[in-house]
Amino acid sequence: MRLTTDALTKRYDEFELSIPDFEIEPGTAVGLVGNNGAGKTTFLRLALDLIRADDGEVMLDGDVVADVFDWKTRTGSYLGPSFLIDFLTPDEYWHFVWQTYDLDEATVNERLARFEDFYVDEPIGDTTKYICDLSTGNKNKAGLVAALLPEPDLLVFDEPFASLDPRSQIQLKEILQARRGDATMLVSSHDLGHVTDVSDRIAILEGGEIVRDEPTDPDTLEDLRTYFAEAIRPKETGPADAEA
Template sequence: MIKVTNIIKTYNKKTVLNISDLTVNNGEIFGLVGNNGAGKTTLLRLLLDLIRAEKGEVRSGDHIVAKTEEWKEYTASYLDEGFLIDYLTPEEFFGFIAEEYRINKEELNRRLAEFSDFFNGEVLGQSRKYIRDFSKGNKQKIGIASALITEPGVVILDEPFNSLDPTSQILLKRMLSDYNRRTGATMIISSHDLNHVTEICTRIAIIEKGIIIRDLQNNGQAMAELASYFSVRN
């Protein structure tokens, strides 16, 4: 369970995030949608304790994320290319992650094998090709895989569908749903693609100017409500 309480984040005296109470329950796939600059990435960074809020706290289970490290054991994330180590090859990078999380070599290879369709033969086994030389889409795939190979209980992804081709988007949706069903992991995914979000998320929140203005259970009605919210209003 991830609980955000009375969070206020400001940049240059401008409030960019103001959330009084948000709880993401265990096992939920929580979709965060909003236009550019709405505060999606800011919220995700706060959940990972990468920025400090002026007020309030984020709890992951019993842990206050800003005060403890234990939540890092079961939380995996990919927000942007800053999460990759781009002078390594993908194999070296996955090996580095595996070492940090004490995953042995056979287990790592077994887990990576599950991504073979997603990687489409373009990621692994490219002799001495460094992450920085991969296309944006393949970097995105490496990042997402680096999060999922740790088999986390909490997954946090920022715009995971960006830069992916349609086939990969479909594969990713299937992978995320399967992972959630198999492990019961809590997932928080931001996106501005309403279709993807309504397809996989169990709950969807709309964020605007740092405030969560809608919080919907995805029960079939959500798409209509989302569409009416995002359609251009005169």
């Protein structure tokens, strides 16, 4: 699924998100990084039509997301606890999600079995706790499993690695790496290492604008660390600068 923006703008009181012409080719994984308040979550919500844009639009395979419904059947997303139904158990929640995507039970059971090592709080198929009583990490796992279950063409995640234990972070990274090429992915994360590992491209969002957008390579992680470190450390001046 191809994601494109066309003069996309969203304004808040003293902030404006402006992404005039951003494109994610089908099967490409893009990591979205930036400081707090840069507009990452806003952009993801615009992509999922959870926020109304002030100008412009987001399109999936040429269809404006605000005008068309069908893209939802091919999209899986998890942006945080608001994507959970906390009075359900994880099994009931996944059951609800699979019905929404018109999956049959046999397919779902087969796919859920692949997450048995990932969601380990209770055996899948035998969960008894309500989602509201799970730890933050297990809540996130329940939401991630629900997003991955339909094996959608587009995956949108906001801070998927947050609150996961180290083993689960590695497992999630492997799951996402396995999906590269098959699904278009848009992953926002503050974990520079993980997001670099799962992405074909990294886009840096700053002050509501994409200031850098480049393919990942072995030096990308170091580049990102240097980029963000410069914001808190003054640049070192050479002798020529000092004399001037």
